[in-house]
Amino acid sequence: xxxxxxxxxxxxxxxxxxxxxxxxxxxxxxxxxxxxxxxxxxxxxxxxxxxxxxxxxxxxxxxxxxxxxxxxxxxxxxxxxxxxxxxxxxxxxxxxxxxxxxxxxxxxxxxxxxxxxxxxxxxxxxxxxxxxxxxxxxxxxxxxxxxxxxxxxxxxxxxxxxxxxxxxxxxxxxxxxxxxxxxxxxxxxxxxxxxxxxxxxxxxxxxxxxxxxxxxxxxxxxxxxxxxxxxxxxxxxxxxxxxxxxxxxxxxxxxxxxxxxxxxxxxxxxxxxxxxxxxxxxxxxxxxxxxxxxxxxxxxxxxxxxxxxxxxxxxxxxxxxxxxxxxxxxxxxxxxxxxxxxxxxxxxxxxxxxxxxxxxxxxxxxxxxxxxxxxxxxxxxxxxxxxxxxxxxxxxxxxxxxxxxxxxxxxxxxxxxxxxxxxxxxxxxxxxxxxxxxxxxxxxxxxxxxxxxxxxxxxxxxxxxxxxxxxxxxxxxxxxxxxxxxxxxxxxxxxxxxxx
Numbered sequence: 001x002x003x004x005x006x007x008x009x010x011x012x013x014x015x016x017x018x019x020x021x022x023x024x025x026x027x028x029x030x031x032x033x034x035x036x037x038x039x040x041x042x043x044x045x046x047x048x049x050x051x052x053x054x055x056x057x058x059x060x061x062x063x064x065x066x067x068x069x070x071x072x073x074x075x076x077x078x079x080x081x082x083x084x085x086x087x088x089x090x091x092x093x094x095x096x097x098x099x100x101x102x103x104x105x106x107x108x109x110x111x112x113x114x115x116x117x118x119x120x121x122x123x124x125x126x127x128x129x130x131x132x133x134x135x136x137x138x139x140x141x142x143x144x145x146x147x148x149x150x151x152x153x154x155x156x157x158x159x160x161x162x163x164x165x166x167x168x169x170x171x172x173x174x175x176x177x178x179x180x181x182x183x184x185x186x187x188x189x190x191x192x193x194x195x196x197x198x199x200x201x202x203x204x205x206x207x208x209x210x211x212x213x214x215x216x217x218x219x220x221x222x223x224x225x226x227x228x229x230x231x232x233x234x235x236x237x238x239x240x241x242x243x244x245x246x247x248x249x250x251x252x253x254x255x256x257x258x259x260x261x262x263x264x265x266x267x268x269x270x271x272x273x274x275x276x277x278x279x280x281x282x283x284x285x286x287x288x289x290x291x292x293x294x295x296x297x298x299x300x301x302x303x304x305x306x307x308x309x310x311x312x313x314x315x316x317x318x319x320x321x322x323x324x325x326x327x328x329x330x331x332x333x334x335x336x337x338x339x340x341x342x343x344x345x346x347x348x349x350x351x352x353x354x355x356x357x358x359x360x361x362x363x364x365x366x367x368x369x370x371x372x373x374x375x376x377x378x379x380x381x382x383x384x385x386x387x388x389x390x391x392x393x394x395x396x397x398x399x400x401x402x403x404x405x406x407x408x409x410x411x412x413x414x415x416x417x418x419x420x421x422x423x424x425x426x427x428x429x430x431x432x433x434x435x436x437x438x439x440x441x442x443x444x445x446x447x448x449x450x451x452x453x454x455x456x457x458x459x460x461x462x463x464x465x466x467x468x469x470x471x472x473x474x475x476x477x478x479x480x481x482x483x484x485x486x487x488x489x490x491x492x493x494x495x496x497x498x499x500x
Contacts, residue, residue, distance in 0.1 A: 004108060008175035012108060015115040015167065019089065022122040026086035033087045040215055041079045045095035048072035048222065072225060073160070073195070076117065077202025078218070080124035080156050081133050082209060088125035092117040112171060120163035128156040137210045144207050153206075157199025161191050177423055178276065186281040201225065242337060246290060249297050249331075257299050257307045263380055268292035270376035270417065271369075273424060277416035278372075284340070291341035291369045292376055295348050298328025322357050325349055344369035348377060353407045371410040375401060375417055378409070383426065394426050 026033045049072060079091040096114035133152035138144040169184035201221055208218040254261045271292035272285055280288065299307060302324050306317050329346035332338055347361060347370035354362030382397035398418055405411040
């Protein structure tokens with residue numbers, strides 16, 4: 001279970017106190033709170049959120065949750081237009097506490113959701129009240145004052161969106177330790193359009209609620225909401241099917257190349273750490289994670305005897321292994337949602353100085369995701385224990401990445417990984433059975449470079465010659481001992497494969 005940082009606990013406590021202070025006036029004697037309307041809207045919102053948590057109801061929608069938390073914000077926005085601020089805040093509590101929680105710890109997450117939603121509804125109701133929403137909506141036979149009624153409804157929806165965005169960014173900054181700029185980046189842009197639609201639906205509910213037809217007529221607004229939720233659920237089912245396909249591909253690679261089991265998942269994790277430090281938009285984080293996870297999928301096209309060979313690789317075998325980025329790119333070409341991940345799979349072995357493969361791109365010609373995955377890939381290769389080499393300590397691997405920054409790796413990506421490691425640490429799992437018989441190098445011997453007969457690279461020197469210039473790698477027992485700082489960062493797929 002994730003430990004909640006102290007800053008996040010304080011932030012959550014302040015949000016709970018604020019929500020309590022906002023709702024308290026509705027509970028005071030003589031507050032004239034319209035409890036009938038509050039109860040109806042609170043129960044309605046809770047019933048709308050309940051199917052996402054109930055397995056029986058979920059199966060009725062095809063085996064997947066038909067909606068997620070926040071799908072029925074129109075009910076809350078209708079409450080903001082119909083009720084005083086304190087009473088409107090109360091309507092959010094039951095549904096927020098009943099909504100589904102996907103990750104532990106459940107209780108703090110539900111408490112946070114209830115507090116944040118209550119604060120946002122209170123702010124929206126206060127905005128609508130200040131703009132005379134009650135008069136604009138009319139009552140009974142009185143027709144609503146259109147288009148003036150659009151002003152308080154739009155202002156309330158915007159306030160609701162801004163409040164939730166500000167609160168969500170704060171919890172991300174305190175709970176995940178993100179810089180403020182990163183924590184809030186992209187939140188408002190993604191929320192504006194959905195909340196604008198929710199505001200219009202909430203206005204329709206409020207108008208029907210106040211009409212002569214009564215609250216029952218307002219329920220008809222929820223029908224298109226349920227239909228849209230069902231469509232959204234189908235999208236999520238399709239996405240889950242894609243992710244299952246990705247997991248199957250990764251598992252196939254892990255089975256075929258037993259030396260790197262678990263490597264793909266860790267590269268995906270490290271790629272996300274780098275991308276977050278670079279301030280990438282949230283929607284790109286999933287894509288860069290897929291890029292890291294699938295970067296070696298092309299190994300399925302490499303003969304197993306080559307991947308599992310214990311002795312030195314011949315030049316022909318090395319050329320076969322170096323084809324795996326192109327194989328991988330062809331395999332995922334038809335998966336549309338991967339987007340930029342496809343170019344990362346193809347180019348993650350390119351180098352900044354142009355000596356990489358398959359096309360010898362250099363500098364900014366290399367796609368950004370490919371530069372991210374290249375750093376993550378080499379870092380995990382150096383810090384993972386495999387049957388032919390022991391893991392290097394994280395500081396040693398970081399020093400090696402920094403030494404090769406500018407020639408082999410993008411310095412921005414290396415610096416981002418260093419910041420992420422300082423913030424989050426790194427706890428890699430062992431990817432091979434250390435008890436398996438193998439010729440492990442001694443602690444003072446580092447993995448050999450592609451051209452192990454070449455003189456050692458001086459401290460602060462450049463990356464070793466490209467693959468065409470070197471001979472097949474020597475066995476670990478033949479490699480001369482060298483300080484870790486003088487050993488170039490490994491090519492995870494070619495350089496370290498030729499040792500017993």
